[in-house]
Amino acid sequence: SQKIEQNSEALNIQEGKTATLTCNYTNYSPAYLQWYRQDPGRGPVFLLLIRENEKEKRKERLKVTFDTTLKQSLFHITASQPADSATYLCALEGNFNKFYFGSGTKLNVKP
């Protein structure tokens, strides 16, 4: 079955630096991949969707890459701010428009 791996250890970075989060997957060839932000006690909020034929996608300070050969997606936040502190989830498309989620990586941006 498909497996989605995100680093379970929190990522701690200094304000202003670029945060890079990783999502690896196996036994799988999704056509779409999404990234979400989740704050404590809240539901995830959709950030970006990238298709398998798009190598890179940007939205303001966010950048996502999708390498179908490496079976990996990287999520970058440039010029990070303390308000970016949250857990970030990747999700991969399955059948019937349903997505499988990773467990998420917690990002801590320190002032």
Add this chain to the structure above:
Amino acid sequence: DVKVTQSSRYLVKRTGEKVFLECVQDMDHENMFWYRQDPGLGLRLIYFSYDVKMKEKGDIPEGYSVSREKKERFSLILESASTNQTSMYLCASSFRQLGGYTFGSGTRLTVV
């Protein structure tokens, strides 16, 4: 502002009770989903529906059922609540593959 509304933020129920979790979306989305989220396990799909009166099992449907009588409403039913169903329950909706899921704020259910 478009949204997904879950009826309760916090719920405490006794073992053996029948529990209803309600979810309503106002975006005319075809697809609706129920997930549970547990520490270290991430979001796991319980059931989903891609049309009225349609339902499909997700990865962990045991002990749950669902109902979708109207397009905007998707209900999750715990037939006989057990302590291992203590969790955060999240409802989501989507319009096919455009954009992403819109999630509700979640219901934290505790079964005692």
